Amino acid sequence: MGSMRVSLVAVMLALPPAHASEGAVSLSDIPRQFEPVLPAQDFVKRVVMIPMRDGVKLHTIIYVPKSAKSAPMLMNRTPYDATGRSTRSADSASLLGALPTGDEYFVKAGYIRVYQDVRGKYGSEGDYVMTRPPRGPLNPTETDHATDTWDTIDWLVKNVPESNGRVGIIGSSYEGFTAAMALLDPHPALKAAVPQGPLIDAWMGDDWFHYGAFRNIMLGYVHMQTGQRGAGTIAPSDTYDKYEEFLRAGSTGDYMRSHGLAQLPWIERTMAHPAYDAYWQGQALDKLLAAHPSKVPTLWTQGMWDQEDIGGANRAWRALKAAGSEANNWLVLGPWNHNQVKAEGSSLGPMVWSEDTARQYRRDILLPFLDEHLRDGPPSGLARVTVYNTGEKRWERFSTWPQIGELKPLYLSESFKLSFDGPAQSSGGDAYISDPAKPVPFLPRPVLDPFGDLTPGALGTSYEPWSKWLVADQRFVDGRTDVLVYETPVLTQPVHVQGIPIADIRAMTSGTDGDFVVKLIDVYPKKDPLNAAVSGYQLAIAMDIFRGRYRESFEHPSAIPANKPQQYKFELPNVNHVFQPGHRIMVQIQSTLFPLYDRNPQTFVPNIFNAKAVDYKKAEITVLRSKQQPSAVLLPVVE
Structure with missing residues (x-):
């Protein structure tokens, strides 16, 4: 073994120097310049x-x-x-x-x-x-x-x-x-x-707001895009669950300030324009x-x-x-x-x-x-x-869209039923307590930041649930007392909806502001022998949120008169869907969709971005369903 070691050393010493200058010895296998021969490109x-x-x-x-x-x-x-x-x-x-x-x-x-x-x-x-x-x-x-x-x-x-x-x-x-x-x-x-899928009106229903409710979850994107010129990065958080992080921060304005986002010019401009004023209309x-x-x-x-x-x-x-x-x-x-x-x-x-x-x-x-x-x-x-x-x-x-025709009201009825027949009662309603301290999540928790682990040219793992939240099974809110659920009987005939549904909600609140979330849902049969994954699935066909202060004017918000009936009427996204026999149609109504959207304090304040802790109060919401105050989702039904 000793003689073999000596021979190996002798061989190495005998090797000619590679790219060595005179008087120096180099044993590097990496040349100063290497140009691989690549296949000819077309x-x-x-x-x-x-x-x-x-x-x-x-x-x-x-x-x-x-x-x-x-x-x-x-x-x-x-x-x-x-x-x-x-x-x-x-x-x-x-x-x-x-x-x-x-x-x-x-x-x-x-x-x-x-x-x-x-x-x-x-x-x-x-x-x-x-x-x-x-x-x-x-x-x-x-x-x-x-x-x-x-x-x-x-x-x-x-x-x-x-x-x-x-x-x-x-x-x-x-x-x-x-x-x-x-x-x-x-x-x-x-x-x-x-x-x-272009951003066209960022206040009405795209990236930044939906009918006045601000989209908290897009703040990671803003941070990523405007914090630096090149590849976006987001400062790490000490909280895994964005639901907890936003709730703990207070108002969205408080969150922006405590996380350093108020340094960004876009944030400053947006907080100064919470309503649909000339700033948003001009864009x-x-x-x-x-x-x-x-x-x-x-x-x-x-x-x-x-x-x-x-x-x-x-x-x-x-x-x-x-x-x-x-x-x-x-x-x-x-x-x-x-x-x-x-x-x-x-x-x-x-x-x-x-x-x-x-x-x-x-x-x-x-x-x-x-x-x-x-x-x-x-x-x-x-x-x-x-x-x-x-x-x-x-x-x-x-030949055109939406199709020309009458909308057919699907009424909220007693015993939490849905019916195409109008309400017969002269009074009636269903109440729930909306508590800003316990908002309804838009996804099962923990809610991850979809932009928190993005790398250039790739989607991070946290983007996956965000990318599919609109088709998430809505059963995850089952049992919450702050979500009203209305259903039709099991359908015996198909119901084809084709166009733009309209939420027409009549309601009272004990507060002076508040939001309304309306979901139009296809409930699948309890057991599907061919596809177990959709057994009992509650697929949202269309949903959106509406900020109550804008019920009369998007540009000039006003307080909601407490405990007086008000109308909240707004379009839901486009649909072309058939509710099949054996399925049911469901409508869910709630007041929060958090932390995707910021919490409404349910007390009227000039600028919700700057709401104080004392402004966030519980409110009793009563959704009305009488002949005088009928609540419905107006469906573009194809007969």
């Missing part, structure tokens, strides 16, 4: 900084198939890192493997793909403003997302010789917002737009688009269980239709949650569809639409409106 990737009209340059990545000739361009404008957002595999030899899976059909069709960081994020210069408003009273600068898109398209058509000079813009969520913003001042080369894209309609063919796309931006595409579509601009606008409503349109769509929670509906949309609706408008392809033959029937698991085509 595309060219160009990274450019495109100048805007004010001199700011935006980081842009262009993927050009090597076979491209007179090809259309399709662009995403993102605050989520264009490099990471566009790259599935940096070393892929094929464009199909390099780009996200949602780009499959664009790649196969030979599209040039463009991804760009919005102003002020990641590789782009300039200042970032969360959902930057259009130029005008709320944005005194010369630029907004419309001008940045215009300038980008102008550069692309002049500098990408493989293109046919036509550009489409597409995107989901914030990218849907930037796609919609481009329509306010479209470049002549912008020939198609596809806003998917409502449905109103702006209707006042300045474009001629760009636009495919509005919406998930029917979108947990973040469920109102956006619907509001834009309806506003443009009302303004007489239906001819160049189409609407698609699919059985998806937020962003699922660009992912896998064969199921949502325990609900399994007949096929991958998102892939079907991309193949049979989206690509034909883009081909028609970006490359003179054959007419797509799209119906003006295409909506998935979530009860019969099939797509349906319509």
